[in-house]
Amino acid sequence: MTLGALIVRNLRRHPLRVVLTALGIATVILAFNLIVTTVRAWYAGVEASVPNRLITRHAASLSIHLPLAYRDRIAALDGVTGVTYANWFGGVYRDAKGFFPQFAVEPASFLDLHTELSVPADERQAFLSDRRGCLIGRRLAALYGWKVGDVIALKGTLYPGDWEFVVRGIYRGADAATDETWMLLRWDYMNERRQQIDPDRAGTVGWYVVRIADPSLAGRVSRSVDAEFSNSTSETRTETEQAFQAGFVAMSGAIISALKLLAIILNGVTLLVLANTLVMAVRERTKELAVLRTLGFRPSHLAGLVTGEALLIAGIGSALGIAITIPASHFYGVLVAAKLGNFFQHLTLYPSTLLLSASITLCIAVCAAVFPILALMRDKIAEDLHNAG
Known part of the structure; x- marks a missing residue:
């Protein structure tokens, strides 16, 4: 045996x-x-982070905004190939349970830098043409049964009031790691309303997304960006997108x-x-x-x-x-x-x-x-x- x-x-x-x-x-x-x-x-x-993207935010806190004027100065730095910006919107749908990520963005540059977000050409153009338009992720659309042309009514928390956005497109992620629960609305529309309800924060952005020519330049470009605004009233902290995401996980x-x-x-x-x-x-x-x-x-x-x-x-x-x-x-x-x-x-x-x-x-x-x-x-x-x- x-x-x-x-x-x-x-x-x-x-x-x-x-x-x-x-x-x-x-x-x-x-x-x-x-x-x-x-x-x-x-x-x-963290795993879905793109290696050639940096995040620039206020050095003290993410809740403190940065001037819109920083965009052109960042874009002029050596090694930078693209810049966009975004704000956290913070609205709720129906009630407090209806929470999902909402970002006010500059539509053209944001989609240009975030190539992992796939949007049909006609829907992309509709979003670029409508100030009240928005893009939503495929999973978010499935969760609430939304489709192109629907109107989404949100109640503002950071920016009080009733807000309505028209769904102009539904994006898909390039792979399973891409977040498909975002809602992207237009920064210019939000800023227009913000001038009336919160003029002190008008013309500011929450953070900048910086695309660099090569991931190996991340350290040098990050130091260049922060040096550009050192000793100013709004100093910055620049880090890789991966490090930025890891900071949220650490919480x-x-x-x-x-x-x-x-x-x-x-x-x-x-x-x-x-x-x-x-x-x-x-x-x-x-x-x-x-x-x-x-x-x-x-x-x-x-x-x-x-x-x-x-x-x-x-x-x-x-x-x-x-x-x-x-x-x-x-x-x-x-x-x-x-x-x-x-x-x-x-x-x-x-x-x-x-x-x-x-x-x-x-x-x-x-x-x-x-x-x-x-x-x-x-x-x-x-x-x-x-x-x-």
């Missing part, structure tokens, strides 16, 4: 125990995959750390469950293993036997967990989209996540096998035969 056949036969002695252990591992695999998927969704904006650092800690705890649970199963299995077969040793089986053979059982159980649990995760992640994504769709628009289960969970589980299986193997190596053959009766 081969070692593999012996491993399978040993596991068939207590099928209920093996099934329960595999189910426990599968449950941990499911939870781990959903946690990792959630964490990756949190970092989706939720406690939540992300808690999720990562939970993932570690789940792996610890897998180790304990699997180690306990193996210790019980070895203890029940003390006499048999002692007999095998008297027949000439080396310690490496017995170690391979125990490790093989651990890997087989972990493999069954991993396969079952992955099989459950695939449909479960779909329902999880639907649930999250319904409740938090404007925060987690990229809740996607990646194959690399499944591979990671399976790899960690198999590594844990090897670690779990160490405990019974060490106990087995310490035992003496004569004592095992005597104690087994």
Whole structure:
């Protein structure tokens, strides 16, 4: 009988125990995959960042605006190939729950710099021609059932009053990482109204998006931009788009750390469950293993036997967990989209996540096998035969 056949036969002695252990591992695999998927969704904006784009904002706070006059001075700097600007609008649709990202932008330059936003030519032209027009993402349109030509009524929070915008186009992302929940409205229309309700902030922008000729110039261009406005009343802070996005993620650092800690705890649970199963299995077969040793089986053979059982159980649990995760992640994504769709628009289960969970589980299986193997190596053959009766 081969070692593999012996491993399978040993596991068939207590099928209920093996099934329960595999189910426990599968449950941990499911939870781990959903946690990792959630964490990756949190970092989706960082991963989707374009390397040749910089963000210039006020050095003190993002809530403090910058003069519109900075645009031409930034555009004149060496290494800069394009500049656009945007403002956070902050309106709500129907009630406070109707929140989604809204940006007031200079339409032509913003779309020119954000090539990952795909808009049909006719819809793009309609947006450029209508001061009250707006572009919305495909997911946002699907969430509220909006289509081209619909009027979206928002209640302003930063800029009080009732605002109406006409949907002139629906953009699609170039890939799954592109955020499709934005609403883009025109900065000139917002600024016109702002002159009446908030004249102190008229003619200012929230931040600039700077396109550079080569990503390797990011550090030099960032320093040049900030040096251009040093010692002014509105000093700037320029960083890569990736660093800018990472700053927002860092604000939720406690939540992300808690999720990562939970993932570690789940792996610890897998180790304990699997180690306990193996210790019980070895203890029940003390006499048999002692007999095998008297027949000439080396310690490496017995170690391979125990490790093989651990890997087989972990493999069954991993396969079952992955099989459950695939449909479960779909329902999880639907649930999250319904409740938090404007925060987690990229809740996607990646194959690399499944591979990671399976790899960690198999590594844990090897670690779990160490405990019974060490106990087995310490035992003496004569004592095992005597104690087994």
